[in-house]
Amino acid sequence: MKIGILGAGKAGTSIARAAIAAGDEVAIAASGDAERIRLIVEVLVPGAVPTTAAEAVRDADLVVLAVPMHKFRAVDPALLAGKIVIDVMNYWEPIDGRIDELADAPYGTSVLVQRAFPGARVVKSLNHLGYHELEEDARPAGAADRRAVAAASDDDAALATVLAFVDRIGFDPVDAGPLARGILLEPGSPLFGAPHDRAAFEAVLDAHAEALVA
Numbered sequence: 001m002k003i004g005i006l007g008a009g010k011a012g013t014s015i016a017r018a019a020i021a022a023g024d025e026v027a028i029a030a031s032g033d034a035e036r037i038r039l040i041v042e043v044l045v046p047g048a049v050p051t052t053a054a055e056a057v058r059d060a061d062l063v064v065l066a067v068p069m070h071k072f073r074a075v076d077p078a079l080l081a082g083k084i085v086i087d088v089m090n091y092w093e094p095i096d097g098r099i100d101e102l103a104d105a106p107y108g109t110s111v112l113v114q115r116a117f118p119g120a121r122v123v124k125s126l127n128h129l130g131y132h133e134l135e136e137d138a139r140p141a142g143a144a145d146r147r148a149v150a151a152a153s154d155d156d157a158a159l160a161t162v163l164a165f166v167d168r169i170g171f172d173p174v175d176a177g178p179l180a181r182g183i184l185l186e187p188g189s190p191l192f193g194a195p196h197d198r199a200a201f202e203a204v205l206d207a208h209a210e211a212l213v214a
């Protein structure tokens with residue numbers, strides 16, 4: 001697959017390395033032109049192409065949105081129209097500042113991201129583990145200690161694509177259901193940062209999803 005990554009920071013470069021290790025083609029962009037990130041990308045993500053946001057997204061089968069949450073509205077919605085977009089962002093007040101809309105989002109921040117990018121096929125995933133864990137905890141399919149990573153979306157085909165990507169980069173994929181369930185994957189949820197296997201992850205997810213409905 002062709003993966004376009006917006007954000008060449010800790011999360012973006014880690015996901016880029018994981019995708020390259022899985023055999024995907026990766027183009028990666030920060031907020032400016034390609035020259036500003038060329039050296040970082042050469043060193044941290046050998047094999048990835050440093051480029052602009054528009055170029056990274058243009059031919060991508062899958063886009064990863066890995067910019068600081070308080071900056072996501074700077075991304076042009078037209079760029080993401082029709083694209084499957086993994087929202088890996090978390091709202092974190094010490095980094096993002098106080099933003100009431102994000103802090104109080106009743107169904108989580110990815111619902112707001114989907115609203116901001118109405119043409120995109122938003123899938124929340126990969127946000128609930130630390131960037132270093134993407135490499136440290138990746139395991140081949142069938143490994144006894146393989147960790148679960150969930151994805152939530154209102155677009156079934158996009159969700160299936162992202163779950164397959166999660167599996168390819170070394171984690172047991174868990175279908176977390178609609179995008180509004182994404183709140184169960186965010187900071188403050190017991191699933192955030194929890195290194196569960198699939199069975200344990202699904203058990204906690206189901207218990208909390210019931211509470212969400214109630």
Ligand SMILES: NC(=O)c1ccc[n+]([C@@H]2O[C@H](COP(=O)([O-])OP(=O)(O)OC[C@H]3O[C@@H](n4cnc5c(N)ncnc54)[C@H](OP(=O)(O)O)[C@@H]3O)[C@@H](O)[C@H]2O)c1
Nearest residue numbers: 007008009010011030031066067069074089090127130131
């Ligand atoms: N760090 C983690 O372990 C981790 C894990 C899961 C999820 N996340 C989430 O992932 C997001 C990014 O976190 P991070 O730790 O990777 O942040 P970071 O290290 O600060 O990197 C942010 C990157 O986003 C780029 N960026 C900013 N505005 C942009 C735009 N409009 N278009 C394209 N790129 C843009 C920045 O480039 P410039 O220098 O050009 O601004 C920078 O390369 C956050 O929401 C975070 O909560 C982080």
